[in-house]
Amino acid sequence: MLAVSRVEKHNPLKSGAIAQKRAALKGETSGRVTEIKELTFDTVREDAIQYGLATDVTYQINAGKEASIFLAQWRGHHIILKAYRLWQSSHKMSKKKGYIAQGTSKRTHFILGMMEDLAVMEYDYLMNCFRAGVHVPTPIGRVGNYLTMRFIGDGAQPAPQLKDVHLENPEKVLDQILDDYLLMYSKAHYVHGDLSKYNILWWQERPWIIDVPQAVIVNKWSNMVRVEKLLMRDIRNVLRHFEDYDIYRDPEHILEVFLSEYIPENLKNYRELRSEGIELL
Numbered sequence: 264m265l266a267v268s269r270v271e272k273h274n275p276l277k278s279g280a281i282a283q284k285r286a287a288l289k290g291e292t293s294g295r296v297t298e299i300k301e302l303t304f305d306t307v308r309e310d311a312i313q314y315g316l317a318t319d320v321t322y323q324i325n326a327g328k329e330a331s332i333f334l335a336q337w338r339g340h341h342i343i344l345k346a347y348r349l350w351q352s353s354h355k356m357s358k359k360k361g362y363i364a365q366g367t368s369k370r371t372h373f374i375l376g377m378m379e380d381l382a383v384m385e386y387d388y389l390m391n392c393f394r395a396g397v398h399v400p401t402p403i404g405r406v407g408n409y410l411t412m413r414f415i416g417d418g419a420q421p422a423p424q425l426k427d428v429h430l431e432n433p434e435k436v437l438d439q440i441l442d443d444y445l446l447m448y449s450k451a452h453y454v455h456g457d458l459s460k461y462n463i464l465w466w467q468e469r470p471w472i473i474d475v476p477q478a479v480i481v482n483k484w485s486n487m488v489r490v491e492k493l494l495m496r497d498i499r500n501v502l503r504h505f506e507d508y509d510i511y512r513d514p515e516h517i518l519e520v521f522l523s524e525y526i527p528e529n530l531k532n533y534r535e536l537r538s539e540g541i542e543l544l
């Protein structure tokens with residue numbers, strides 16, 4: 264695996280100090296911005312095999328902002344390999360402020376460390392959701408900034424996203440999604456944060472929730488006002504998709520069901536405090 268300092272040193276796209284200043288003067292970029300590129304398919308494959316996470320890596324499915332997703336093999340079984348990285352597809356980070364992670368808003372100068380943290384977090388989120396009984400891809404392993412999880416799909420074909428399937432029984436599917444999300448919230452204590460027809464796969468006649476890295480933990484330190492907003496946004500996103508099937512449900516009511524199932528003990532009266540003008544956190 265490449266250490267970030269090495270990537271920077273050998274990065275042919277990183278301009279010299281004078282060129283950076285010139286660009287900054289032109290308003291193109293800040294003088295302190297570094298561009299990091301790298302991480303090839305072969306590197307990922309070598310790493311994954313060397314770390315014992317996969318016996319082979321087949322192809323890249325997707326490249327998100329902070330992670331790339333690969334179809335991999337474990338002794339003939341398909342699995343998903345996720346590589347957190349910042350050195351592919353041109354990322355900018357400020358040398359002064361460091362890099363600020365999308366999901367967590369955490370700030371760091373130690374990028375590889377943060378990429379590892381993100382992989383750890385996603386592994387934990389998936390494991391806790393799985394243990395709570397939520398239909399998510401089961402996490403399998405994690406080494407450094409790589410993690411593996413169960414492959415949702417048949418053959419080498421990933422299961423379709425909810426947006427691409429026509430449901431025979433949409434009422435039931437909506438119930439299944441809301442039930443799963445309620446488990447995620449009330450038992451695992453997470454708000455998904457990006458639940459939508461894109462992050463729900465349709466497989467084996469039921470919905471599967473994926474893409475959890477931006478999930479927010481709900482605990483005694485949480486800002487419940489923010490939690491409520493995120494929950495509401497997720498619920499509305501899901502409901503919007505089902506309006507295409509002429510199914511209309513009240514998002515306010517669903518939100519109340521969620522909140523009646525779980526609010527951290529010390530925050531139970533957050534709404535009263537708020538109406539009295541007391542800001543929580």
Ligand SMILES: Nc1ncnc2c1ncn2[C@@H]1O[C@H](COP(=O)(O)OP(=O)(O)O)[C@@H](O)[C@H]1O
Nearest residue numbers: 324325327332343400413414415421422473474
């Ligand atoms: N466990 C999985 N099994 C099968 N396909 C997956 C799995 N995880 C992700 N994918 C595929 O990769 C795509 C992107 O994954 P996702 O986690 O939503 O990342 P992002 O949206 O951040 O790029 C999904 O739409 C799906 O097609």
Ligand SMILES: [Mg+2]
Nearest residue numbers: 461462473474
């Ligand atoms: Mg997604």
